[in-house]
Amino acid sequence: MNEKPIVVVGAGHAGVHVATRLVELGWSGPTVLVDAEGTVPYERPPLSKDLLTESAPSAPPPLRRESYYLDKGIQTMLGVTAMAIDPEEGAVRLSDGGALPFHRLVLATGSTARTLPIPGANLEGVQFLKTLDDSQTLRNRLTPGTRVVVVGAGYIGMEVAAAAAKLGCDTTVLEFQDRVMSRVTSPVVSEHFRKLHEEHGVRFVFGAQASRFEGADHVTAVHTSDGMEYPADLVVIGVGVVPNQKLAEDAGLECSDGIMVDNHGRTSNPLIYAAGDVTRFQCPWEGVSRRLECVQNALAQADAVARHILGAPAKEPEIPWFWTIQHGVRLQTAGIRDPDDLAVVRGEPATGKFSILYLRNGDKLAAIDTVHSLSDFAAGKRLIAAGSHIDPIHAADPNVKLTQVAASMS
C-alpha cells in the first residue's frame, strides 16, 4: 500500500482524465488533484462557443458531476496553486503553504493565451479567452453595437467573431496572414469560412499586424503597422497559446516550447509525467515533435500516463482530431495536414457540405477537413489510422462513399 499520493497538477481535460483512469485501472492508493482555479473542473470547448451567446450567464458543463471526485476517492484541492516542485524530496510546494510529497507527479498545467508585446496591451478592454472568467467577462461585454476588434483569425478568434456578430456587435478581425485559419486548414476551407463570416457582417483585414492599442485607461482603437486605425470598445486577442511549463523548467525537467515527454507521458524525471496542452512529444506518424492543443490529445496522453504508472499495457496511438463551430457551421478535422499535401475537394463548397482530403506522397490519406459532413469525418479518421491509400479522382465524387474509394485501391 502506497501512502504517498499520485499528485495531478491541473484539472482540465488531461488532469481529470488521469485521475479518472487511475481509478478505473484499479489504483488503490490516494490521488490528489490540484488546480489553481477554484471551480469544479469544467469543459473548456464551450467557453468560446455556446457560452458566449447564451442569454443568461451559465456555467460550462462540468467534466464530472461535483460529487464524483469524493465518491471515487479523488481528493481535490481547488483554488490551490502548485508553486514549485522539489525533485530531491519528491514533493510539490503549494500556495496554501503546504508541501505534498508524491508517489508520482503528473503535470497537466495546460497553456496560457499568448500575449502581444505591444504598447497598450494592458489597457482595460483588451481581453483573452482561456478560462471561465475570461468567457464570462467577454459574454457581458459583447452587447449590441459594441465595436469589437479580434486580433487573429485562428479557431478562437473566429469563434469569438461569430459570437460577437450574432450578438449584434460591430465586428472586425485583423489577421497577419492572407487568409483565416491558415495554420490549420487549406485555402478552400479558409475561403468558405471567410465568406460565411462576411455574410454575417464580420469584416476581415488581412496582412494586418497590430502595433499599438490606444486609450487612456480603456482601449479605444487598434493601430496596425501599415498606419491604419481601427476604433474599438473591446479587443480580443487570439494569437495562440504558450505552454505552462514554468514548474517543470524550474525543477530541471527538459522543456522546449512544451514539457518534453515520450509516448507514455514520461518527462526527463522518472517520477514525473506530463499530459495535455503543456507537452511536446515526438509525433508517431511524422517523425517531428509537436505540441497538440486538443481534447483528443489531452485524453489520450492522460490514459497513457495512467497506464504507465500502473504498469498496464499501452494503447495504439490515436489520430488527433479537432472541431470548431462558427455561425452554426461545423468544421471537423482528423489528422494533421502538411501544406505540401495534395488537397482534393470532395463535394461542392457552395452547397455548404464538403470535405477536403489531404493526400501525402500522391495518395496516402494523411488528414481530412469536413464541413457539415460527419460521415466523411468518421470514415476519414478511420482510413487515416489504417494508413489507407486513396484515388484522388474517385475520391472527389461525393456520391461514392469514402470507404469504397479506399477499398478500390487495396
Next chain:
Amino acid sequence: MSKPIINVADREGYLHTLEWEPDTTLMETIRDNDLPILASCGGTASCATCHVYVQPKDNEQLASRSEDEDELLGETEAFRECESRLSCQIRFNPVLVGSTITLAPEE
C-alpha cells in the same frame, strides 16, 4: 420512492444497474459510473465515443437520430440501424427507465 435506474451491459458482457439522475444525459450517467466511454467532445455530437445500442422497441420511442448523429454513427464499423445511438444525445427519458442498453465496441 425508488430512484430511476438504467441497466448497462459493458463490453465484457457484465450488467451494471445505474441510478439515472433525471437532469442528466445517458452519457453522463454511464461516464460518471466508471464505465469506459470517453465522450471526448463533451456531448456535442462531434465524436462517436459514447456509442450505445438501445433495444429497437425502446429506440422506436425516442426522437430519431439527428443528421449529425446519423452521419457519425453510420460510418462506424459497429453501426446497427435500429439500435445505434450517441448516448450524449439521449436526455433522461422515462421510456428507458428500467431497460437495458449495451456499450458498442470501441472504434
